[in-house]
Amino acid sequence: MKELLTLTAHELMAKFAAGEVAPEEFYALQMRFARHIEPKVRSFLTLAEDGVSPPDVAARDGALWGVPVSIKDLLTTTDFPTTAGSRILEGYAPPYDATAVKLLRDAGNYFTGKTNLDEFGMGSSTENSAYFPTHNPWDLARVPGGSSGGSAASVAALQSVVSLGTDTGGSVRQPAGFCGVVGFLPTYGYVSRNGLIAFASSLDHVGMLARDVTDIALMMNTVGRPDKLDATSQAPADADYLAEMNDRESVAGCTVGVINQMMDPKLVSQDVLVACEVAIRVLENAGCGVKRVDLAGVERLLPCYYILCPAEASSNLARYDGIRYGAGFPADISRTLQQHYRAVRSPGFGEEVRRRILLGTYVLSAGYAEAYYNQARRVRHAITEGIAEMFEGVDFLLLPTSPTTAFGLGERIDDPVKMYAADICTVTANLASTPAISLPGGLSPDGMPIGIQFIAPQKHDGRLLALARLYEEHAGTGYSVPPLVAEELAGFEE
């Protein structure tokens, strides 16, 4: 039965429907294998215990009924502690479920646990987790990417069929690319942020990871719903992403723009460039037009992103003061207020989080806000307009998900600027609030997955999935079980 673990969600649901395996049976198997391989990969901060309450059978119509889902530990859950990968929230038990979590729960999904991440989503390698790093299932000496590294590893390593992640500057797509799975960033406001522990609110999206595009559409059908608890929610109430994905007409003869500046050999490694050129030919063979386009101001993308996001982070993380919950609670009243804040916040936050709080506080301060924060907002506005203008000439954009394949654990951790550079290809979609998707685009000569990224105009999520499905069919480079995982599976005794 263990070969079932390699299936996608929709294949698995067909087995459920045919009565070949019961969801609870599969879930038990899923959890046994997840635990079996966990010491190698370390995807989870919290793995579900045996005997968690089964999903509500009444919800049998749920798009993903009975499918085990892992959840990034930046989304609140009432049945698992939620840490955001931080010491400051160690043992924190949220009083409510994130909206996306609740929608999955109501649709009858099993949860496998809470996945590891860079603290508060701040990082591109999952090495900034306050607890431990996660390993790439393709090469345990490399990072899985970040910040949703645990989510990506859990899907690639067969510990979960799909996963809920979050993406502020690439945190779903980049680890999906590094781990050889599909990662989707919906349009801003298409999945409720309620319960997404805020990092940079105007850039934060809930996203999802799966083994193919169809599973992404099914996830979107469950979680891509309007929410009264999120004032920025703008999801269409009755969208059917599966139907939109299957609407080939919507992408027949479409034009895909390839951003020249993102294909610059100075920026992007040779392996990745080759994979992108292959992807371009795949699209041409599938009947798409391809056009080379220029994106102005590429050199401003990272500075803009790395001003706005620490600024918002410094504000969002101000609430962690140990007064109502979290580390430091209840407060020791023998300390002065200053001493209390220092005692809670200094050890509570890791180095990268402290760096961004300091940066963010600085760029928002009187006298500096104009030169940094306000300037960055204007740049963001210009980038958004530039992207919108590009979409007047093309239907989609193609670019790598990352300039390189997964780098080694420890390789960049001491060089934040080099670490930030890994985000150059992904921040554009967040800055422009557009949907984007990363798809497996084959392996590098050294056997590491390469991610191919597509971006669509705002609110064209369904059409983006249609293009992604078209590519997936023609590329033939979809998810494959990493050799190391296949080995573990072979040795796994049910």
Add this chain to the structure above:
Amino acid sequence: MEYEAVIALEIHAHLKTARKQYCDCPVVNTRELADANRYVCPVCLGHPGVLPVLNRESVILAMMLGIRLHADIARHSIFARKHYFYPDLPKGYQITQYQTPLVEGGELEFLVDGEMRTAQLERAHLEEDTAKIFYQDDGSILLDYNRAGVPLLEIVTKPVFRSAAEAVAYAEELRQVLRKLGVSDANMEEGSFRCEPNISVRPVGSDELRTKCEIKNLNSFAVIRKSLDAEIARQIALYEDDGEVQHCTLRWDEEHARTVPMRIKETQADYRYFDEPDLPPLVLTDDDFAEARRRYESAMFTLEWDGKEHRFAPGTARLTRFFLDNTELRESEVAVLLEDEDALRLLFASNEISGAFRECANWVLMEYRPRRAEAEGNITPQHIADIVALRADAKLNSTQAKEVFALCFERGISASDAVSELGFDQVVSESDLQEICAQVIADNDKIIADIRKGKEQAVRALLGQVMKLTRGKAKPDEALAELKRQLGM
């Protein structure tokens, strides 16, 4: 040198909404520690991952005040985060409006010693309240988040007041306006109306704005007035001594009757404002304007006077002026009536029937209001008009009239039914009067003796007894004539 004060007021008023500003928690003003933290949720406690959702009712209420002040109401305004660390601030920032307030400019008329003045306003914007802090005797500090997230309207004037009396008169008027609009309970003791003046002084004739000081935590109008007067004196004394006023926040020290610094503001606090990314811009629709306008108009005060309908914007200054100009009411009486709309309406309705305004006013002020403090009662304008008429026709003396009023109040029966039930309509027959007078004369040997000795005024004492025995129904002149006849005077 002669100095004048330059005062601006910053007033925080709780908006009268059922729910908090950014979450669904009910707004309940609890006082007891035992009730602390009953009306809280993850949103107003600032839990990880929560998002604010704007309470539209607070917007409509703020718009109503904007209409009242003839201010500009922004069709498009944005929210901002104002950052500082304090335990009463759950998120580490307050969601407020910074660059684009909902209400901008405007003015409010108010009366000082019967004279109409106008205060110019700077702005009014929406924000949220903080938690309450309880400092315990054992040194512990307790936090009550029931108040955290309660909708606040911050209403700021330009530096337009030249004396404590002016500032207080404006604040009193604004409080009335908020109450009459139904926008706020505006109760100072309960903290739903908090007034923070800032003050500087300058030589009379100058138009400079000198360094100002703020006074916080003032919980009554009397304290505002005292603290402003003391602060004005303190600043003048400093300048007279060739000193400088330092920008600071002060509090009122009641014991020593002086303002004392809370903390020196050497530099402007850096609140690191930026636009709230969790709330889209507040865009007002025509429907919002229509609703605010409709609710504003239904809060206007309508009065029948001289057969004409008069409409007054919610507030007291204009109404007071109208009463002083058109009626015989004194300013203190107007103040009482404007606080008591039932009484005011009763007075005007009675007057519409009776036309005797002053008499109606006396009944409303002296008889109706004290009784209504005890019980609801059943008094209608017709009762008051009828009783006034009975008195004018001398059908009742004042004691009888009060008894009739009391009965009407208690049972709601008509004045004429009350008069007959009390027997005040029966006339004493001539024979009865003769008999009663004879009896009074027979029972009062001592008084008779006095009269015989030439103290003729003593006959008045006998008259009093006759009136008492007839329960006031005898006509005093007839009774006096009969007594004199029997006594042979």
